[in-house]
Amino acid sequence: MNNLRDRRRRQTARDIQQAALRVVLRIGYGAATTDAIAAEAQISPRTFFNYYPNKQAAILGQPPKLDRDAGQWFETSDQPLVGDILRLLAQMLGDDPLDRTIMSMIKQVVDRTPELLPLFRMSLDEMTQALSDLLLARLGPDRTWEAMLIAELSTHALSNAVHSWVADDRMTVDCVLGLVRQQLDRIGALLVAGVKSTERSCG
Amino acid sequence: MNNLRDRRRRQTARDIQQAALRVVLRIGYGAATTDAIAAEAQISPRTFFNYYPNKQAAILGQPPKLDRDAGQWFETSDQPLVGDILRLLAQMLGDDPLDRTIMSMIKQVVDRTPELLPLFRMSLDEMTQALSDLLLARLGPDRTWEAMLIAELSTHALSNAVHSWVADDRMTVDCVLGLVRQQLDRIGALLVAGVKSTERSCG
DNA sequence: CACATAAATGCATACTGTGCAATATTTGCT
DNA sequence: AGCAAATATTGCACAGTATGCATTTATGTG
Missing domain, CATH: 1.10.357 (Tetracycline Repressor; domain 2)
Structure with missing residues (x-):
């Protein structure tokens, strides 16, 4: 099943978001580099971009979706x-x-x-x-x-x-x-x- | 008077905007580097950022302002x-x-x-x-x-x-x-x- | 013309984001 | 359990974005 992998993936996405929010609240948005966020989330800098296309997206996470x-x-x-x-x-x-x-x-x-x-x-x-x-x-x-x-x-x-x-x-x-x-x-x-x-x- | 200098400044801002729009329409937004826009506007790459904080701002120019x-x-x-x-x-x-x-x-x-x-x-x-x-x-x-x-x-x-x-x-x-x-x-x-x-x- | 001011530029540098290839991990299947 | 395929993670190289600072050039003023 994809289900298990998917759950892990969503969890990692959440982890990264929370790491991003923590770092940004600690040192400010401008000073919070993607490297620092990746370190906080304990992933490689490169992996960060596997989950979010940019810093902003990581902060917002994925907003609720209205199902057409x-x-x-x-x-x-x-x-x-x-x-x-x-x-x-x-x-x-x-x-x-x-x-x-x-x-x-x-x-x-x-x-x-x-x-x-x-x-x-x-x-x-x-x-x-x-x-x-x-x-x-x-x-x-x-x-x-x-x-x-x-x-x-x-x-x-x-x-x-x-x-x-x-x-x-x-x-x-x-x-x-x-x-x-x-x-x-x-x-x-x-x-x-x-x-x-x-x-x-x-x- | 500052007035003359100001007019020139606004004209340059407009020139850069039009250069940006020309380049972007020619080769696409992603491929249009700030260097290419600066070249089109016949200014140095560094000067571009004296007029606009980023590429997007250059494309939009300054939108009309509602005077409070x-x-x-x-x-x-x-x-x-x-x-x-x-x-x-x-x-x-x-x-x-x-x-x-x-x-x-x-x-x-x-x-x-x-x-x-x-x-x-x-x-x-x-x-x-x-x-x-x-x-x-x-x-x-x-x-x-x-x-x-x-x-x-x-x-x-x-x-x-x-x-x-x-x-x-x-x-x-x-x-x-x-x-x-x-x-x-x-x-x-x-x-x-x-x-x-x-x-x-x-x- | 000469001076003061503002603009343009060159250079160095930190950060963002992407592509690619190598490595590691997980999953489905027998 | 063990193997093969799929998927995830990572390192590395690199193009581009943006900023700071010092220097040079242009411009308006007296």
């Missing part, structure tokens, strides 16, 4: 959109629960090293893309931009909510999703305030 | 939010008009090199941050997340609209803003569809 196939129901649902998005996110977080310790360390690193913030944002991109694809299938091809924007919005709202979750031990996953809903609802309210209708002039 | 000070009116306006955001963006595009040729080349590069797409996204971040600050001042400190999300949404919608503008010579800046409004309005409509009210459970 497991979201077939989403495309044809006639329930309210926001509720369905929340169900998708719940599904994803259930499949691949976040590790509060790791997330907390990542947050510390990003806080100390603001130039890494965009990187952290980027790590959401795979999820954003998957969600965007599902939304596109649901909304239709003439709503490509809207699908992308709502996907962005949803993943960023999730990111915000996860930030709160990291900072508060008592918070449950349900609360995270509640926060996401709250944000999306408020955004909707802000956007429609005072709007009559959209007239298109060109394009 | 010029947006004081925004914070206290009682007009509809979306309309005010559009006025801000119009102001910004008026101050610092985009170059269609450059944008078109950037688009070609990003199309050929998908791994650069996040980079392009990042280049919007400064604008997003400025807009987010203005929104925060307007919405109040208890709407921090909403301010960030609406800022994201607006700049991404702008990015989408600019994509269309690049592809269509006849499109004017007004049309770009019209597209932004259209997207924001539609997002609002999608988000509020079927929503009764937000009940908060925790946090």
Whole structure:
């Protein structure tokens, strides 16, 4: 079976990530060389690059993945959109629960090293893309931009909510999703305030 | 006056950017070394890094800047939010008009090199941050997340609209803003569809 | 013109990331 | 257990990225 090897591989990936986080928190991102991280993880410098393409990837590890196939129901649902998005996110977080310790360390690193913030944002991109694809299938091809924007919005709202979750031990996953809903609802309210209708002039 | 020197400096920065875009479009992003770009721009390899901190920055040049000070009116306006955001963006595009040729080349590069797409996204971040600050001042400190999300949404919608503008010579800046409004309005409509009210459970 | 300032350059150097080949380890199978 | 195939780890060489520092060159000012 591949299973055993795969488990070891994932464990090593996690080990390297934690080593990277430890070293970076100890001496700072700039000073943390890949060699130092490899030493901390007790692997050869070369092996480091067998697991992660670069230092940043090692810090982030692999972000949770939204399974496109497991979201077939989403495309044809006639329930309210926001509720369905929340169900998708719940599904994803259930499949691949976040590790509060790791997330907390990542947050510390990003806080100390603001130039890494965009990187952290980027790590959401795979999820954003998957969600965007599902939304596109649901909304239709003439709503490509809207699908992308709502996907962005949803993943960023999730990111915000996860930030709160990291900072508060008592918070449950349900609360995270509640926060996401709250944000999306408020955004909707802000956007429609005072709007009559959209007239298109060109394009 | 510094003014003359400054103009030369900005011109050199533009020259280097165009050289970078030419080289990258000719031989691809991966194969385009900083040395080759410096040669194309007829400067020494070392000088390249006096102008841009890295290759990516040279390709993007400096993205348009949203002047926080010029947006004081925004914070206290009682007009509809979306309309005010559009006025801000119009102001910004008026101050610092985009170059269609450059944008078109950037688009070609990003199309050929998908791994650069996040980079392009990042280049919007400064604008997003400025807009987010203005929104925060307007919405109040208890709407921090909403301010960030609406800022994201607006700049991404702008990015989408600019994509269309690049592809269509006849499109004017007004049309770009019209597209932004259209997207924001539609997002609002999608988000509020079927929503009764937000009940908060925790946090 | 001569001086002060800023820009451009050359050189040395640390670090990143990749390809390749050699070695070691694990796995499936008998 | 023992063998062969697959997979993982490692060392080495090397191209490229980026920075610091000292030096040279160009430019604007009086």
